[in-house]
Amino acid sequence: MVNGGSASASELLAASIKENGRGKLVGTTTFGKGSVQRGFPLSNGGQLRLTVAKFYSPNGNVIHGKGVEPDIEVEITDPANFKPGEPEKDPQLKKALKILNGN
DSSP, rough: BBBBTTOTTTHHHHHHHTTTTTTOOSSSSOOHHHHHHHHOOTTTEEEEEEEEEEEBBBOOOOOOTTOOSEEEEOSSSSSGGOOOTTTOOOOHHHHHHHHHOOO
C-alpha cells in the first residue's frame, strides 16, 4: 500500500518491490521525495541541511519529483468519511486484502 504520504526510503522500498516483481503496489502515487539530506553543524549552534544524494529505483528510474506509481490505483474517494484507525472504511486496505486473498 502506497500513497502521497509514502516518501523517501519507503518509496525506494516500493519501487524495489514493484520493479523486482515481488508484489503489487496498491493505492496512489507516492510523494516523490527521492533525495537524501545531511546536516552540517554551524558554529552558532544551527545546522545547514544539504541534499547529498538522490534515490533511483533498481531500474534507474527517478523518484524525486515523480514518485512511484502503484500497480493498482485506488483513490480514497471520500476523505471526509475516512479516518485512520477505521480499516473498514479504507478502500485501499480493502483492495489490498482482496488481492492477498486471491480475489
